[in-house]
Amino acid sequence: MSWGVENEQKRKDIKELLDVSERIMRANPNHVNEVSKSDSGCWMEQIYGMQRHDFCDLAPDCPIRREQEWQKYLKENNIVIEKKPD
Numbered sequence: 194m195s196w197g198v199e200n201e202q203k204r205k206d207i208k209e210l211l212d213v214s215e216r217i218m219r220a221n222p223n224h225v226n227e228v229s230k231s232d233s234g235c236w237m238e239q240i241y242g243m244q245r246h247d248f249c250d251l252a253p254d255c256p257i258r259r260e261q262e263w264q265k266y267l268k269e270n271n272i273v274i275e276k277k278p279d
């Protein structure tokens with residue numbers, strides 16, 4: 194499992210996330226099935242109501258994280274995408 198537990202802060206954050214998850218599941222064991230889709234399409238936001246896209250490597254297909262990684266990639270490789278005027 195690649196959880197990226199590379200430092201103390203992240204470890205704390207993950208613990209907090211697990212606590213939140215436990216609380217949600219205790220309140221409603223069917224939460225995952227019943228929760229309505231988030232507007233962003235982010236799984237993390239949908240399940241946990243959290244805007245923690247740095248955790249979205251735990252979840253598949255977060256469009257926000259994908260966008261962030263794409264922008265980071267462009268920056269690191271000095272790629273400039275020219276926006277065509279409409």
Ligand SMILES: [Zn+2]
Binds near residue numbers: 245249255257
């Ligand atoms: Zn996300």
